[in-house]
Amino acid sequence: MKKSWLIAGLVVAAAALVAGLALMYILPLDLRDRSPVQPLAFSHKLHAGVDGIHCLFCHRYAARSPVAGIPAMSFCMTCHPLFGLQIKELEAYVQKRKPIPWVRVYTLPDHVYFPHMMHVRAGIVCATCHGDVAAMEPLTRFVDLKMGWCLNCHRQHKASIDCWTCHI
Numbered sequence: 728m729k730k731s732w733l734i735a736g737l738v739v740a741a742a743a744l745v746a747g748l749a750l751m752y753i754l755p756l757d758l759r760d761r762s763p764v765q766p767l768a769f770s771h772k773l774h775a776g777v778d779g780i781h782c783l784f785c786h787r788y789a790a791r792s793p794v795a796g797i798p799a800m801s802f803c804m805t806c807h808p809l810f811g812l813q814i815k816e817l818e819a820y821v822q823k824r825k826p827i828p829w830v831r832v833y834t835l836p837d838h839v840y841f842p843h844m845m846h847v848r849a850g851i852v853c854a855t856c857h858g859d860v861a862a863m864e865p866l867t868r869f870v871d872l873k874m875g876w877c878l879n880c881h882r883q884h885k886a887s888i889d890c891w892t893c894h895i
């Protein structure tokens with residue numbers, strides 16, 4: 728009697744494990760918010776779209792360093808006065824002397840190395856990985872950022888797929 732219960736228990740446990748693995752495989756396990764609420768309603772559609780400001784004007788490190796960088800508040804403040812604009816939400820941060828706590832939309836785990844400049848220099852445009860940002864309001868993540876996404880493109884471009892290329 729006891730033995731048969733034990734076997735039944737093991738069968739149920741094994742089935743649960745298989746079902747769990749199958750679900751992991753089927754579900755897109757991409758649970759992070761793709762379009763987080765930002766502390767300030769910054770519009771790429773307005774700045775990069777309507778006003779046509781170049782991506783690299785604000786994300787100036789993308790072409791020469793691993794990180795693209797988010798512009799500091801002082802940088803934002805240089806332009807608005809030229810158009811006679813006074814943006815209250817922005818000035819509130821300036822007065823508090825606090826950086827705007829933007830919520831990151833694209834992040835990788837710490838063990839992954841992603842160099843922006845290698846990709847920009849290889850001629851891959853921002854939109855390939857970030858979508859049509861100039862039409863976005865608010866900014867929405869365009870890809871799942873899984874390892875398979877990196878590997879697929881590396882295979883297509885004959886770029887390195889050695890583990891040590893990306894894992895440091």
Ligand code: HEC
Pocket residue numbers: 767768769770773774777778780785798799800802803804806807810812814816817
């Ligand atoms: C090169 C010029 C330029 C820079 C740099 C710039 N802006 Fe602007 N911004 C504008 C212009 C022009 C408008 C008004 C656009 C319009 O109404 O057509 C604007 C409008 C805004 C608005 C108001 C939008 C609305 O809905 O009325 C906010 C908020 C804003 N900017 C935030 C920022 C932040 C944050 C930064 C820094 C990351 C920044 N801007 C950098 C030119 C700039």
Ligand code: HEC
Pocket residue numbers: 765769771774775780781782783784785786797798829830831832833834853854857860861865866
């Ligand atoms: C006027 C300055 C400005 C311009 C021009 C601009 N951006 Fe941004 N970008 C920002 C600011 C500020 C943030 C942070 C707020 C947000 O996520 O919306 C940001 C965030 C981003 C992010 C998300 C970063 C993260 O992980 O949270 C991406 C991707 C991005 N920008 C790509 C682009 C691309 C591509 C273009 C050109 C089509 C562009 N940006 C033009 C100011 C700018």
Ligand code: HEC
Pocket residue numbers: 782783786789790793794795796797833834835841843846847851852853854855856857872
């Ligand atoms: C090959 C794909 C790819 C291309 C091309 C690319 N990015 Fe990214 N971008 C990423 C990934 C992946 C991340 C997340 C990196 C991380 O967390 O280490 C990211 C993060 C960002 C961020 C967040 C902040 C930071 O400092 O990294 C910004 C801003 C950004 N990209 C802007 C741009 C702009 C502007 C361009 C075009 C000049 C561009 N990216 C081209 C894949 C790409």
Ligand code: HEC
Pocket residue numbers: 835839840841842845846848849851855856872876877878880881884886887892893
């Ligand atoms: C759309 C295509 C594309 C995607 C997506 C992409 N890459 Fe790349 N990556 C390239 C190309 C092309 C190169 C080769 C650049 C060269 O050798 O000049 C490269 C080069 C690199 C390098 C430098 C390799 C070296 O030999 O030094 C690293 C590191 C890297 N990618 C990491 C990543 C990571 C991590 C991701 C995913 C988060 C990713 N890449 C996604 C196309 C891509």
Ligand code: HEC
Pocket residue numbers: 835836839872873874877878881887888889890891892893894
């Ligand atoms: C082109 C870049 C790239 C290459 C090459 C690469 N990886 Fe990854 N790997 C990633 C990225 C990006 C992630 C993070 C994916 C995520 O968080 O979903 C990752 C995640 C992982 C994880 C999961 C860790 C975790 O966070 O749960 C393992 C294990 C792993 N990689 C092993 C390998 C091995 C082994 C190789 C060599 C055969 C390899 N990777 C080659 C980009 C790469």
